[in-house]
Amino acid sequence: MATIVPQRTPPTSAVFAILLSLAEESEPGSRNGRRSANGKHGYQIMKDVRMPAGGSVKMGPGTLYGSLDRMMRDGLVEETGMTDDERRRYYRLTRLGESVLASELNRLDAAVSSARSLGLLPQGGRS
Amino acid sequence: MKPLKTQDERLIRAYSRALHLYPAGFRKRNAEAMLRTFRDAVEDDDLVRRDLVALTVTDLCISLVKEHLAMLRDTFARPVLVYNAVVLAALSTGLALALYAIPQQVLRQGANDPQIQMSTDLAAILNRYGVTDGLHQGALLQSGGVVDMGQSLSPFLIVYDDQGHALGSNAQLNGQTPAPPQGVFDFVRSHGEERVTWEPIPHSHAVRIAAVVERVNGPQPGFVLAGRSMREVEARIAQVSQMARFTWFGMLGVIALGTAMFGWYTRPRAE
Numbered sequence: 416m417a418t419i420v421p422q423r424t425p426p427t428s429a430v431f432a433i434l435l436s437l438a439e440e441s442e443p444g445s446r447n448g449r450r451s452a453n454g455k456h457g458y459q460i461m462k463d464v465r466m467p468a469g470g471s472v473k474m475g476p477g478t479l480y481g482s483l484d485r486m487m488r489d490g491l492v493e494e495t496g497m498t499d500d501e502r503r504r505y506y507r508l509t510r511l512g513e514s515v516l517a518s519e520l521n522r523l524d525a526a527v528s529s530a531r532s533l534g535l536l537p538q539g540g541r542s
Numbered sequence: 543m544k545p546l547k548t549q550d551e552r553l554i555r556a557y558s559r560a561l562h563l564y565p566a567g568f569r570k571r572n573a574e575a576m577l578r579t580f581r582d583a584v585e586d587d588d589l590v591r592r593d594l595v596a597l598t599v600t601d602l603c604i605s606l607v608k609e610h611l612a613m614l615r616d617t618f619a620r621p622v623l624v625y626n627a628v629v630l631a632a633l634s635t636g637l638a639l640a641l642y643a644i645p646q647q648v649l650r651q652g653a654n655d656p657q658i659q660m661s662t663d664l665a666a667i668l669n670r671y672g673v674t675d676g677l678h679q680g681a682l683l684q685s686g687g688v689v690d691m692g693q694s695l696s697p698f699l700i701v702y703d704d705q706g707h708a709l710g711s712n713a714q715l716n717g718q719t720p721a722p723p724q725g726v727f728d729f730v731r732s733h734g735e736e737r738v739t740w741e742p743i744p745h746s747h748a749v750r751i752a753a754v755v756e757r758v759n760g761p762q763p764g765f766v767l768a769g770r771s772m773r774e775v776e777a778r779i780a781q782v783s784q785m786a787r788f789t790w791f792g793m794l795g796v797i798a799l800g801t802a803m804f805g806w807y808t809r810p811r812a813e
Contacts, residue, residue: 457575458582475601476576476583477564481609484571503582504575 426519429482430491432470434516436463437492437508454495454507457483491515550584557598563606565613567811617809618802627801631794638790645782653752653775654737656697657768664699665756665766672762673701677710689713691720691742692749697770702727704763713769715742715749722753722767730755730765740769750776 426434437455455463457479463469474482483506486492491512495505508516530536557580561573583594668676682699689698691713698713706727708719720742730736740753751769758764 456582457579458586461579461583462586473597475598475605476579477601477605477609479579480572480576481568481605481612484568502574502578504578 423515425522426515427482428470428472429464429474429478430486431516431519432464432472432474433460433479433482433486434491434508434512434519436460436469437506438513438516439463454505456503456505458503460506486512553584553595554581560602563602564609567613568609618805620805623801623805627797630797630801634790634793634797638786638793641789642783642786646779649775649779649782650739650752653770653772654754657752657754657770658737660697660699661754661756661766661768664701664768665758668701668758668762668764668766669760672760673703673709673758673764674762676762677701682710682712691715691751691769691771695771695774697768700767700769701758702765702767704765706765709764722755726755727765730757739772 425431437460457476461474461476461479464472464474483492487494489511490509492506493509495507527536531538554577558577561569561576564573580598583589583598664682670676671679682701689696689712691698692715694713698711700711700713700719700721701709702721703709706721706724708721711719713719722738722740722742726736726738726740734757736755738753738755740751741747742749742751750772752772752775753767753769756766756768758766
């Protein structure tokens, strides 16, 4: 059954980066790594979003947990209910979160294609 | 959990203290996880300590403001609170307007009282004799000496012919007998009477007159104007306006305070 994504304003860069981070699988064997089925904890997300592939967003714990609070309220992410013995909380995307991410990626993809066709970006590759 | 250097322990302790700056609800939900995340960052050897400190300080500044604003919004800007406050403010605004408008109208209408009687009486005499002959027979003399319209609070009378030229008067302003705008005469010609606030010196609020203008019909038609300075009445109206304004601000203050207190006591509590 297709999920209907309600029309919403584009997510902020922090929210988008968190969605992206939670969408990808964490590297097996990485430090504190968990597979995305169990979600990711705060510092994993912070590290992901700092990477160029994660959006290069420098985010501290305050912004991270503030964003996660609001994303949970909006139903985009959920706690997995899992905490390890070092009291880390784990988060994962909800169906709605996945849909919102997909729709935002489509929007960005369309914008990039448009920029390419206008000659603002080089054809067939990253700028 | 690996052992930390003293410097790192200090950093974590400082961050733990800084977490107390967040609103209680946010702190209760997230402080433990935030501290754990910060500890993970401190333990990460790949992260340059100076960058971490700079990032954390910036993040604290931004997120503290953001979370306090969010807390204020959740506490005081809930739709039900805003709706109630707006309705109460609208009611108090209506009440304050009524507190001003009702006495203002009573005072303003009351300012016409002697003039109505005076103009009606004089018009009745002039209706019988005509404006010119009536004046010759001393219709105005019963009113006493000349009134200075700019200074005196006494009521006065002016008689005009059908074209609006002054024929006789017991009042003067700067040595002359002024006449109201022609439109007033036109209105009275068709309606019989008009009650207006008249400024004998156009575009100046120095002299304002509560004027009652009556039509004189009969053999020599014309107009009778009875007037009186509104200086005292307007001073009272200004007092009423000030009291209504104080009442309005007072009511708005009580509504704001009450809404803030109600918002605070019914604020969403941390789970």
